[in-house]
Amino acid sequence: MRIELRDTPFEPLAELARYQDGLATLRGRYGATACFIGTMRDFNEGEAVCGMYLEHYPGMTERELEKLVAEALERYGLLEALVIHRVGAIEPNQPIVLVAVWSAHRAAAFDGCRQIMEELKSRAPFWKRETLVETETSRWVARNTPG
């Protein structure tokens, strides 16, 4: 498994392709790949948003991600997992997070990918501060909505 934090924009599909190319020993063993990409929208809670800053807790964020991905691998018997998450300044339409998992069968892939996203949303120490278009002020996002 690989967990990465990035402080500059990344291309989820290119990352995914590159990572999968490296999974030579799994060729022919995985029948299912599920992935999720979270992208910054230009609106939130009814207001236009023009920018975001993602704060994190260096050290703990990586540890928590590693734990929650390992839990999903174990629970669903996944073969592999990749998580990339942005930190720092983000603009609308830029990717925030990529989660991808590989497994023999589809149910495990769907369940595992979703569990990683839900656990990431509820446990991984990231905090979003978004800048509103109208007032040019920024506000902390209060909490994640349940999935």
Place this chain on the structure above:
Amino acid sequence: MRIELRDTPFEPLAELARYQDGLATLRGRYGATACFIGTMRDFNEGEAVCGMYLEHYPGMTERELEKLVAEALERYGLLEALVIHRVGAIEPNQPIVLVAVWSAHRAAAFDGCRQIMEELKSRAPFWKRETLVETETSRWVARNTPG
């Protein structure tokens, strides 16, 4: 939405990237992309498999896919969907199906992507015939397992 059948190998991540590049009017509106890629394994029901042939019902297969994707778009309020499915001769480790959906929020994306796959598995007229390594004979896959 786009539904495609392909009789030659395709690259799901490149297709996905290309399709998403064309979604200019959705930029900033989607916060969630969920995708699933089904890949041919080199084993099934405990036996080594070296090849597969995917038969379909030209006309009905496309119609059924269009219906089931439209149902998911409607039910979950998805913004867009892309489905590509192979037909013809397939080798282990080659992609069989790509499903990708775009939505504002993650729950709809996860649910919609999964519903499309489950409906496709249970309704879309495709039939797999796989060739076994040991006996060099081929057999029809009897039925899809529930997801």
Place this chain on the structure above:
Amino acid sequence: MTIKIKYFASLREQLGRAEDEYPAGPGLTVADLWTRLWPDRPLPPNTLAAVNQEYADLGRLLADGDEVAFFPPVTGG
């Protein structure tokens, strides 16, 4: 003035043919059509039917020009 019939996958192989034609007639259902075509062969369990490329019950009444298909459970994806 005919109905066109298609068979797919393992059913096509068991029957040894991919297509048939049969004269349309009043009151003919999908089940009737099978029995007329294959009087010595009960419809295999789990066989699915479609009329004009949409899933149909075996009791569905057929009309001139309909395309009927019989096939085993689907295994795509």
Place this chain on the structure above:
Amino acid sequence: MTIKIKYFASLREQLGRAEDEYPAGPGLTVADLWTRLWPDRPLPPNTLAAVNQEYADLGRLLADGDEVAFFPPVTGG
């Protein structure tokens, strides 16, 4: 012989500081630590705590060298 404290996000801004230090002592819990550092400020509701980069209860006993963090609900992904 100290405990290192970190604050994040909106809590960091409300407090006007990102880090603190406090002398370790016997029987000191995470909740005690907050009260000693901020006697006039009750811990904001929903505040989360971590000790040595793992989530911890407020009743968790602290030891010399521990790193304690206080932060609001997380909003990543």
